[in-house]
Structure formats: C-alpha cells, structure tokens
Amino acid sequence: MLDRAAAEATAKTEASRPVRFRGAGFVPASSRFGGWIALVLVIAIWQAAGSAGLVNALFLPTPFAIGRAIYQLAISGALWQHLSASLLRIGVGWLLGTAAGIAVGFAIGLSRLARSVGITFISALFPIPKIALLPLLILWLGIGEEPKIATIALGVFFSTAISVYSGVDAVPRNLIRMAQSFNVPFATIVRKVIWPGALPAILAGFRITASVALLLVVSAEMIGAQYGIGAFVLQAGNLMQTDQLLAGVVILSVFGLAVGKVIGWLETRLLHWR
Amino acid sequence: MDLIASHISHCFGDLAVLDDVSFTVGAGEVVAVVGPSGCGKSTLLSILGGLLQPTSGAPELRGSPPADSLNPLTFVFQDFALLPWATVEENVEFALLHAQLSAAQRRALVDDALRRTGLTDFRRTYPKQLSGGMRQRVGISRALAVRPAILLMDEPLSALDSQTRELLMEDFVRLLADGGMGAVYVTHNLEEAARLADRIVVLSRRPGRIREVVTVPMTRAARGEAEAREKLLALQNQIWSLIRNEAIDAEREVQHA
Numbered sequence: 001m002l003d004r005a006a007a008e009a010t011a012k013t014e015a016s017r018p019v020r021f022r023g024a025g026f027v028p029a030s031s032r033f034g035g036w037i038a039l040v041l042v043i044a045i046w047q048a049a050g051s052a053g054l055v056n057a058l059f060l061p062t063p064f065a066i067g068r069a070i071y072q073l074a075i076s077g078a079l080w081q082h083l084s085a086s087l088l089r090i091g092v093g094w095l096l097g098t099a100a101g102i103a104v105g106f107a108i109g110l111s112r113l114a115r116s117v118g119i120t121f122i123s124a125l126f127p128i129p130k131i132a133l134l135p136l137l138i139l140w141l142g143i144g145e146e147p148k149i150a151t152i153a154l155g156v157f158f159s160t161a162i163s164v165y166s167g168v169d170a171v172p173r174n175l176i177r178m179a180q181s182f183n184v185p186f187a188t189i190v191r192k193v194i195w196p197g198a199l200p201a202i203l204a205g206f207r208i209t210a211s212v213a214l215l216l217v218v219s220a221e222m223i224g225a226q227y228g229i230g231a232f233v234l235q236a237g238n239l240m241q242t243d244q245l246l247a248g249v250v251i252l253s254v255f256g257l258a259v260g261k262v263i264g265w266l267e268t269r270l271l272h273w274r
Numbered sequence: 275m276d277l278i279a280s281h282i283s284h285c286f287g288d289l290a291v292l293d294d295v296s297f298t299v300g301a302g303e304v305v306a307v308v309g310p311s312g313c314g315k316s317t318l319l320s321i322l323g324g325l326l327q328p329t330s331g332a333p334e335l336r337g338s339p340p341a342d343s344l345n346p347l348t349f350v351f352q353d354f355a356l357l358p359w360a361t362v363e364e365n366v367e368f369a370l371l372h373a374q375l376s377a378a379q380r381r382a383l384v385d386d387a388l389r390r391t392g393l394t395d396f397r398r399t400y401p402k403q404l405s406g407g408m409r410q411r412v413g414i415s416r417a418l419a420v421r422p423a424i425l426l427m428d429e430p431l432s433a434l435d436s437q438t439r440e441l442l443m444e445d446f447v448r449l450l451a452d453g454g455m456g457a458v459y460v461t462h463n464l465e466e467a468a469r470l471a472d473r474i475v476v477l478s479r480r481p482g483r484i485r486e487v488v489t490v491p492m493t494r495a496a497r498g499e500a501e502a503r504e505k506l507l508a509l510q511n512q513i514w515s516l517i518r519n520e521a522i523d524a525e526r527e528v529q530h531a
Binding site: 174175177178179180181182183184185188192193196197271273274 | 323324325345347348349351353355357358359360368369371372400402416420
C-alpha cells in the first residue's frame with residue numbers, strides 16, 4: 001500500500017502521456033474500388049508482359065487478344081449460338097433441380113418419414129460426381145439435350161435439398177412454438193415463419209447451385225455437344241487457339257459474376273430485415 | 275374462465291422435472307410461480323399452455339372465456355419470439371391470422387394493442403431496430419391483440435435491464451388492472467412475484483413439487499405505496515427462506531454437471 005501511495009505521489013509530478021491505442025486491426029473492411037484497381041493492375045501487367053514478348057502468346061495470349069477474340073465471336077454470331085445453348089441447359093436444369101430440391105428439402109425439414117428416408121438417399125447419392133452419370137443418362141434419355149439438362153438438374157437438386165432442409169432446421173423453434181401458441185395453422189406457419197426463416201440458407205444454397213450448374217454444363221458440353229461454351233472451349237483447346245479458349249473462360253467468369261450479382265440483389269431485396 | 279393444473283407430472287426421458295403439481299388460476303387472478311433454477315417452472319407453463327404434453331396429469335379449463343377472446347391462453351415469451359422479418363404491426367397482426375376477422379376488425383385490434391403498449395409510432399419498425407424493452411412491448415402488444423383470458427408469462431422481464439424491467443412492471447400492473455385478465459407469471463425474481471401476483475406458488479427443486487402457496491395480503495394498486503414496501507420485502511424474505519437452501523443446492527448441481 002505504501003509503495004503504491006509513493007508511486008502515486010511521484011506520478012502526480014510527471015508530465016502526462018497519451019494511452020497507446022491497441023485496438024487496431026481484425027476489422028477487415030473492403031474498399032469500394034480496391035478490387036477493381038487490383039484487377040486492372042493485373043491485366044495491365046499481363047498485357048505489358050505479353051506486348052514485351054516476355055510471355056509466349058500461344059501459352060498465354062494478352063488480354064487485348066482475348067478481348068479481340070470475344071469481339072470477333074460476338075460479331076460472327078458464334079458467341080450467341082454457344083452462349084444461348086449453354087444458358088438454355090443451365091436455365092432449365094437449374095430450375096428443375098431447384099424446384100425438386102426445394103420440395104424435397106421442405107419435406108425432409110417438416111416430415112419425420114421424409115427425413116428418415118430422404119436423408120439416407122441424399123447421403124448416399126450426394127457424393128457421386130454427377131458428371132459420372134452422364135453416360136447412363138445418355139443411355140436412358142438419348143443423345144439430345146435431355147441428358148445434359150438432367151445432369152445439371154441432379155447436381156443442383158442435391159445441393160438445394162441439403163441447403164433447404166438445413167435452413168428449415170435452423171429456423172428458431174421458439175418462433176414455431178409462438179405461432180402454435182396463437183393457433184396459427186400449419187400451412188400458415190410454413191409460409192409465414194419457416195419459409196422466411198429458411199430463406200437466408202436457401203439463397204446461400206443458390207450461390208452454390210449456380211456454380212454447380214456452371215461446372216456441370218461445361219463438363220457435359222465437353223463430353224457431348226456441338227454448341228455451348230464448354231464445347232467451344234474444348235474445340236479451341238484442340239486447335240491450340242488459346243485466345244479463343246480464354247475468351248470462353250472469360251465468358252464463363254462473367255456469367256458467374258452476373259449470377260452472383262443477381263443473387264446478391266435478391267438477398268438485398270428479400271433479406272432486408274437482417 | 276379458470277385454468278387448472280391437475281396433478282401434473284413430467285419427465286424428460288429419465289429426468290423427472292415436475293411431480294404432481296396442482297393449483298388453480300381463477301378468473302382475473304395473477305399467480306406467480308417461483309422456485310430454484312431447473313425446478314420445471316417453464317416446463318409447467320408450456321404444459322399449461324398446451325405446448326407440451328405432460329407425462330401424467332393435465333391442464334384443464336373451467337368456464338367460458340370472455341366472448342371477445344380470440345386466444346384464451348396466450349403466451350408472453352422470455353425471448354420475445356418476434357418474427358425478425360416482420361414489422362411491429364405485422365408481428366402483432368400475426369397473432370390474428372387464424373381468426374375469422376375482416377381486415378378492418380383486424381386493423382382495429384392491432385391499433386388498439388399498439389396504443390395500449392405505446393407502440394403506435396413504431397408500427398413500421400423492424401425488431402432489430404428496437405431495444406429489448408421495446409421488443410418485449412411488441413410481445414405484450416401481440417398478446418393483448420387476441421384478448422386473452424389468461425396470460426402465460428415466461429420470465430418476461432429476465433432478458434431486460436433493471437430500468438426497463440421497472441418500467442415494464444408498471445405497465446403490467448396497469449394492464450392487469452384494466453384488462454380483467456388472469457395470468458400465470460413464471461419468474462425467478464421474487465420482487466416481480468410480490469409486486470404482481472395475487473398468489474405465489476413456490477416450487478421445490480427438481481422434480482418440482484409445490485412447497486407452499488403464499489397469498490399476497492394486499493391489492494396490486496396498494497403495492498406501489500411506500501408503506502407497502504416493507505410488507506412486500508418481508509414477503510420476499512419469507513419466500514426466499516423457503517427456497518434459499520434448495521436454490522444453493524440447485525446451483526451446485528448445475529456447477530457439477
């Protein structure tokens with residue numbers, strides 16, 4: 001005690017100094033334009049390296065060459081031909097897989113019988129790479145669009161079903177009990193409590209299934225299609241047209257970004273309460 | 275309308291939680307249920323409100339609820355149980371979805387409930403924008419909208435700070451006085467029990483049995499007066515002496531679990 005009193009008396013005679021700030025960091029906030037600036041910088045370095053002859057154009061064409069290839073594809077009409085074929089397959093496959101996944105996911109989330117049967121099947125079938133089923137689906141459905149669409153639908157279905165029933169499981173039980181305590185009917189509880197409560201998980205699942213659909217459409221088109229971005233990329237690779245090949249890759253990337261933006265917009269609209 | 279707990283016992287698996295609990299809540303009567311942690315207070319309330327099937331015994335109703343009652347037994351939850359995606363008025367209206375009401379009737383009930391809880395200006399606000407006390411007001415407003423005969427309140431103030439708790443307690447006193455409602459008020463706070471209840475059911479530690487039923491010897495209106503404070507404090511001490519040792523044992527049991 002005496003030591004402390006002596007120290008306090010000494011401290012009163014000394015000059016004050018500021019307390020060092022120790023709370024910096026661990027709050028990562030992305031700047032609005034940082035990502036775009038970094039992207040432009042990488043493209044510029046890539047272009048400069050290619051133009052200076054530091055990189056062989058056969059192995060890595062310059063961004064300018066890739067841009068020119070996309071432009072030529074666009075004006076020749078080939079871009080739309082390939083893109084429309086892929087979009088049709090993705091669109092139909094994703095919609096079918098999503099609709100079935102939502103229905104099965106809700107059934108598993110709400111019914112004991114569906115849960116015990118559904119989870120067993122999903123656990124057994126989900127890990128199978130869906131592209132491995134394409135030959136079987138061709139055998140069953142013929143060589144047209146159907147097997148490709150079915151492959152995408154299958155891939156989307158399992159991920160959607162899992163995200164939906166996980167979302168239903170994550171709805172706070174106290175909200176359901178609250179609704180029951182007011183005698184709210186089952187269908188209204190599903191519509192007004194479970195659906196909005198599961199929506200964040202469902203939309204997060206959409207992000208995953210959009211990527212799964214893109215992956216599967218490219219794989220399926222590489223195996224058996226005349227048109228489509230996957231088929232185009234494969235043809236370009238076979239002909240060593242790396243600028244065309246990378247043009248296809250850029251188009252896939254832009255498509256992925258666009259889907260991400262759409263889902264982001266949906267989240268902003270539908271989950272504004274978060 | 276009376277609510278009767280008739281020989282209610284309940285087990286979760288092998289764990290006996292309630293043992294032969296019986297009491298009656300008369301029309302307009304407020305009964306507090308207190309007891310050590312884990313004695314089955316909230317379980318008892320869930321059983322009384324029909325949200326949980328007891329292992330034996332049953333909750334029963336005697337008499338008819340008021341003609342305008344849309345949900346005679348209505349819960350007010352400890353964690354508010356508000357829909358985060360719905361505004362204040364949508365949360366209140368949610369309780370009326372099952373009722374055969376016109377849009378105008380529903381609107382009138384919502385307006386009245388919001389007015390009684392001072393939430394009219396916050397009707398388009400989302401729960402995340404409200405303080406804890408305001409959220410509980412929404413929960414109370416939702417309960418009032420269905421004109422309950424008996425409110426089933428599960429530690430409604432325990433998640434709130436002491437100032438908000440005091441203000442809401444005053445609101446409860448006012449609402450219970452002018453609403454003609456009965457209530458079962460589960461709490462671990464003896465002050466709340468003494469301020470609000472007509473009778474206090476004291477449960478033993480798990481499995482909860484009724485140790486004593488204490489009658490509060492004054493009207494609720496009189497309890498706000500200065501001279502009532504000493505009597506209420508004596509009452510709290512009396513109840514605390516009943517449960518103190520068991521509360522300590524229950525706490526030790528939790529620590530060693």
